Amino acid sequence: MNLLDIIKKAGKEERAIGHFNVGSFDMFPAIARAASGAPVVIGVSEGERAHLGLGHAKDMARSFGFFLNADHTRTVEGAREAARAGCDMIVFDAADKPFPENVRLTREAVIAAKRARRGVVMEGELGYIGGSSSVFDAFPQGVVIREEDMPTPDMAARFVKETGVDLLAPAVGNVHGMIRPSAGGGSSSGGNPALSIRRIKELRAAIRVPLVLHGGSGIPDEGLRAAVQAGISMVHVSTELRLVWRTALQRALAAHSAEISPAKFMPEVLSALEELVARKMKLFGYD
Ligand SMILES: [Zn+2]
Numbered sequence: 001m002n003l004l005d006i007i008k009k010a011g012k013e014e015r016a017i018g019h020f021n022v023g024s025f026d027m028f029p030a031i032a033r034a035a036s037g038a039p040v041v042i043g044v045s046e047g048e049r050a051h052l053g054l055g056h057a058k059d060m061a062r063s064f065g066f067f068l069n070a071d072h073t074r075t076v077e078g079a080r081e082a083a084r085a086g087c088d089m090i091v092f093d094a095a096d097k098p099f100p101e102n103v104r105l106t107r108e109a110v111i112a113a114k115r116a117r118r119g120v121v122m123e124g125e126l127g128y129i130g131g132s133s134s135v136f137d138a139f140p141q142g143v144v145i146r147e148e149d150m151p152t153p154d155m156a157a158r159f160v161k162e163t164g165v166d167l168l169a170p171a172v173g174n175v176h177g178m179i180r181p182s183a184g185g186g187s188s189s190g191g192n193p194a195l196s197i198r199r200i201k202e203l204r205a206a207i208r209v210p211l212v213l214h215g216g217s218g219i220p221d222e223g224l225r226a227a228v229q230a231g232i233s234m235v236h237v238s239t240e241l242r243l244v245w246r247t248a249l250q251r252a253l254a255a256h257s258a259e260i261s262p263a264k265f266m267p268e269v270l271s272a273l274e275e276l277v278a279r280k281m282k283l284f285g286y287d
Helices: 003-012 027-035 046-052 054-064 076-084 099-116 153-163 197-206 221-230 239-255 262-283
Strands: 017-021 040-044 067-073 089-092 121-126 167-170 211-213 232-237
Touching (some): 003 017, 003 121, 003 232, 017 027, 017 239, 017 262, 027 040, 027 054, 027 262, 040 054, 046 054, 046 067, 067 076, 076 089, 089 099, 099 121, 099 153, 121 153, 153 197, 167 197, 197 211, 197 221, 221 232, 232 239, 232 262, 239 262
Parallel strands (some): 017 040, 017 232, 067 089, 121 167, 211 232
């Protein structure tokens, strides 16, 4: 089955494909252990691509049976390059631009990428949800959190029709990164705002392509589960992976302060990562 069919099948089963961003090669085997054969998409942002090398990331993804996504690609040329390099999917992101420009650029990227690689799955972004997968002390500027500012079903349907995207990531109260509770958000268990489950349902009913949720970090478990049941077919997780990787590494280094062999202290870092990914996959309906 190709990736798009796998995503559609997940949607029909009220499950969501896990999309995990990696910034370090040792994350691959940890994610593979957690996924234990379930479909997974590995995402590499432009920064992560520059760090890992797109070719190496693709080889690693293939060797573990993962799909590879060129995450948040911001130029048409970048989308063409990612398609040529053999990425299975490309997230084209012009969501910070006004609607007409977002439509125009996304349509150009879809045409360029599909010409470079037939069958590459193209995702478009509608509504700004912030740019950085970090832990924030203040609420990121310009992010759409009020329902009246979120893309409407009509707008989303028009976007899909005019751009030809295979997947749509709408702003539905999700934010890239995690917001500390002290920064003030909306949900009960943290600083991240609550998702609009109602808007997800309305969008699901109005458009024919699968819906993708970015910013899966910092959303309480019940929010994620409700989003998947309402019609989200893929969930992106990045910030939580970074946070767990770094926290576990600091802890491991402190616990083995005289140890210089990564083979000795890295396994506990990767176990922590594995545990997080397994927990998320279970929430998404894969256990
Ligand atoms: Zn994202």
